[in-house]
């Protein structure tokens with residue numbers, strides 16, 4: 001038995017040497033997080049954080065979307081956010097802040113699960129939450145998964161062994177994110193118990209990051225300034241950390257709302273920047289603009305009239321839409337792209353108002369009647385704009401938005417396809 005144990009240990013050691021050789025020397029990059037992602041948009045599922053009405057127009061430019069937030073996140077609002085994002089062609093992944101936010105629906109919808117571990121918080125934030133997560137997968141998700149797949153008479157011993165395998169498979173599909181949180185005045189810092197004394201110098205951050213890559217096998221090291229721009233302190237840390245990493249990706253997030261800020265972080269060594277608040281600000285601005293537009297413009301105002309009104313009303317170069325788009329390196333002209341997106345959203349919102357008046361005359365009481373009334377009206381608000389975006393089935397999406405937004409406005413108690421309560425139109 002002792003000899004067998006020795007062989008098993010030797011094989012284990014060899015496997016780990018081979019793994020790290022493949023990681024660092026091999027021609028194939030074994031890190032599953034793509035290097036060509038320069039920009040990730042982080043969407044918070046909590047209801048107070050809205051999405052612009054025609055969100056694919058904005059999100060088509062980002063490299064990937066992450067779903068996750070620090071407060072008021074539930075399994076239900078997480079599932080709703082994944083449903084909303086299903087028409088997108090960009091990858092969407094899940095960054096759960098609690099194990100119960102992972103459900104079968106979120107797992108099916110997510111490209112992968114990114115599990116956060118905080119390197120400079122308390123031990124709870126490094127291994128405690130991870131332990132709770134693994135327990136949830138082993139004792140709930142994996143058995144539920146097998147329950148659907150195995151015949152009822154399968155012996156418990158077999159189910160138990162398979163649940164172990166399923167847990168390992170689920171974990172092997174996950175990506176581990178080693179966080180260094182540097183803004184103690186953020187929800188993320190409060191959750192992980194990161195105080196002013198826990199902030200790291202560039203050298204300490206580099207050492208933590210090297211341990212995360214070599215010991216924790218973290219696919220990602222995430223320098224997190226959530227809510228505030230890290231500026232020169234962050235660039236000094238990125239500079240040091242990027243020198244220490246070979247295999248893990250290096251991400252920066254926090255307070256980004258300009259091209260200069262993004263370029264500074266990428267130049268300092270970040271592979272990817274993450275933008276959160278600046279995206280939700282677009283929805284808040286849009287709600288105000290639409291409220292102002294309905295005071296002045298007719299519901300059938302044409303594109304020229306809407307554009308004229310918009311450029312007289314706001315300085316588009318300084319709008320939240322332009323600020324968000326300026327954080328996406330591939331957007332060549334953020335101001336004109338923002339102007340087009342804002343014109344599209346305002347016009348679509350006005351058309352929805354017009355459609356609501358028209359459709360209410362038919363007094364629909366079921367989803368089918370409402371859908372028929374929307375189709376009879378002959379104009380699907382937003383369809384022409386979604387058609388030009390990288391969105392799967394643009395017409396179907398425009399129809400779902402119209403039907404579900406109008407159902408809520410008309411107070412109809414019918415099952416929605418899209419959870420439009422997350423959109424800027426729902427206040």
Ligand code: 1GP
Pocket residue numbers: 042224225226227228252253254255256274275276277278
């Ligand atoms: C939060 O790093 C992200 O986890 C993004 O931060 O909301 O400040 O952009 P902001």
